[in-house]
Amino acid sequence: MNKGHLIGVGTGPGDPQLVTRRAWALVENAGVIAYPTPDTGSSFARSIVAEAISSDAIEIPMIVPMRPGRAPAQSIYDEAAAAIGEHLAVGRDVVVLCEGDPLFYGSFMYLLVRLKESFPVEIVPGVTSLSACAAAQARPLVARSDVLSVLPGTMDDDALTVAIEAADAVAIMKVGRHMPRLRALLRRLGLAETALYTSHASLPHERALTLADAPDEAPYFSMILIYKGDDPWIS
Amino acid sequence: MNKGHLIGVGTGPGDPQLVTRRAWALVENAGVIAYPTPDTGSSFARSIVAEAISSDAIEIPMIVPMRPGRAPAQSIYDEAAAAIGEHLAVGRDVVVLCEGDPLFYGSFMYLLVRLKESFPVEIVPGVTSLSACAAAQARPLVARSDVLSVLPGTMDDDALTVAIEAADAVAIMKVGRHMPRLRALLRRLGLAETALYTSHASLPHERALTLADAPDEAPYFSMILIYKGDDPWIS
Numbered sequence: 001m002n003k004g005h006l007i008g009v010g011t012g013p014g015d016p017q018l019v020t021r022r023a024w025a026l027v028e029n030a031g032v033i034a035y036p037t038p039d040t041g042s043s044f045a046r047s048i049v050a051e052a053i054s055s056d057a058i059e060i061p062m063i064v065p066m067r068p069g070r071a072p073a074q075s076i077y078d079e080a081a082a083a084i085g086e087h088l089a090v091g092r093d094v095v096v097l098c099e100g101d102p103l104f105y106g107s108f109m110y111l112l113v114r115l116k117e118s119f120p121v122e123i124v125p126g127v128t129s130l131s132a133c134a135a136a137q138a139r140p141l142v143a144r145s146d147v148l149s150v151l152p153g154t155m156d157d158d159a160l161t162v163a164i165e166a167a168d169a170v171a172i173m174k175v176g177r178h179m180p181r182l183r184a185l186l187r188r189l190g191l192a193e194t195a196l197y198t199s200h201a202s203l204p205h206e207r208a209l210t211l212a213d214a215p216d217e218a219p220y221f222s223m224i225l226i227y228k229g230d231d232p233w234i235s
Numbered sequence: 236m237n238k239g240h241l242i243g244v245g246t247g248p249g250d251p252q253l254v255t256r257r258a259w260a261l262v263e264n265a266g267v268i269a270y271p272t273p274d275t276g277s278s279f280a281r282s283i284v285a286e287a288i289s290s291d292a293i294e295i296p297m298i299v300p301m302r303p304g305r306a307p308a309q310s311i312y313d314e315a316a317a318a319i320g321e322h323l324a325v326g327r328d329v330v331v332l333c334e335g336d337p338l339f340y341g342s343f344m345y346l347l348v349r350l351k352e353s354f355p356v357e358i359v360p361g362v363t364s365l366s367a368c369a370a371a372q373a374r375p376l377v378a379r380s381d382v383l384s385v386l387p388g389t390m391d392d393d394a395l396t397v398a399i400e401a402a403d404a405v406a407i408m409k410v411g412r413h414m415p416r417l418r419a420l421l422r423r424l425g426l427a428e429t430a431l432y433t434s435h436a437s438l439p440h441e442r443a444l445t446l447a448d449a450p451d452e453a454p455y456f457s458m459i460l461i462y463k464g465d466d467p468w469i470s
Contacts (some may be wrong), residue, residue, distance in 0.1 A: 017260075018257060021255075022250070103366065103369040112373065112375075116373065123371075127360045127361060128363070132360050135358035138347065142338075145387045149383070149385075152382070154380050202360075
């Protein structure tokens with residue numbers, strides 16, 4: 001019997017219209033669909049493509065407890081990989097939904113590493129939150145021969161300072177509860193005037209603000225963009 | 236009279252199936268479409284969505300001479316912005332096709348800066364070559380609390396060394412004729428064994444290789460990915 005394919009599908013930043021044609025078609029035709037879901041609330045990845053999911057599809061929710069600053073237990077991915085592997089072993093493809101892009105800060109890697117030696121894999125890349133935040137602001141993310149650094153907001157001030165000073169363009173991801181500290185740091189670095197803050201890019205409740213206007217209580221899905229390149233973008 | 240919208244549309248890395256639903260629909264309904272095209276050969280951005288372009292659409296090719304290592308004359312964008320502006324001024328939307336994502340190393344910024352003060356703007360983000368190369372290799376681009384740096388292959392060895400040593404994950408873009416030098420540098424840094432080389436990601440002639448197996452003559456549309464994070468990805 002032929003084995004099923006493990007298919008990691010990027011669902012993009014949130015707007016169902018920003019799903020790729022291939023991702024949408026794969027979800028429409030999927031017999032088995034897996035996705036991460038928090039222990040309280042519903043799955044963001046699933047919500048993006050909900051309209052495309054067949055009522056006949058078998059769904060495998062991977063319940064991932066959300067605890068700030070702590071990675072979920074690896075046993076969650078052991079169990080999910082086992083459940084997915086049972087379908088793959090009998091020849092059924094499994095579509096795994098991933099917010100944004102499957103290989104850009106995603107939890108899909110934990111499934112991939114557990115299953116890639118045993119089953120054929122396909123990855124369908126998606127639009128990242130990085131691109132969606134730049135689009136919301138209508139400002140270049142990175143241009144010409146610039147260096148772009150993508151930094152997690154969890155980094156400490158010293159490490160952030162070194163990384164920000166070395167780059168032409170910077171995206172600080174996972175801002176969340178680090179917002180007051182990050183804003184104070186960027187003020188000290190003289191970048192607070194031109195930095196941009198975006199949350200929930202591409203969703204109806206998207207906010208595209210300057211850093212000065214950003215709330216102190218930032219959601220996890222928010223980002224700060226800094227561009228230090230030449231004019232005309234600093235104006 | 237209402238002004239038309241300038242709409243920057245990311246066409247993704249090359250596979251027409253990796254165009255977003257919104258981008259595809261905008262191209263299908265576009266009355267005026269602009270795109271960069273080389274002085275010899277045909278437009279890559281246009282080729283990706285060719286099937287969606289209406290035979291009635293007005294097309295504005297922006298002829299961009301391709302000279303290695305040199306940016307095209309700004310007069311090209313002055314002329315293109317003027318031609319696009321004539322349509323916007325009389326209320327016609329203009330869709331500008333952009334390979335990958337409009338704001339990720341794209342020439343769309345040159346039109347944006349010329350037109351954004353006079354006309355409403357919309358940006359439709361696209362899948363970048365960065366995500367497409369990681370997908371072709373089925374390896375994480377960046378994970379957990381990693382720092383990702385995106386570096387142009389045109390940087391000199393000293394600057395590249397500093398940037399590579401500071402990051403957990405690195406993408407070197409625009410490899411092209413810099414390939415032999417970049418490979419020698421990564422050998423000296425002890426990273427040549429694990430680095431990956433991808434060209435024409437998502438296209439029928441995609442090549443996903445290790446850096447060791449990569450050709451000395453690399454095309455402009457090629458990328459080196461380095462991941463220095465923890466196991467299980469270095470194995």
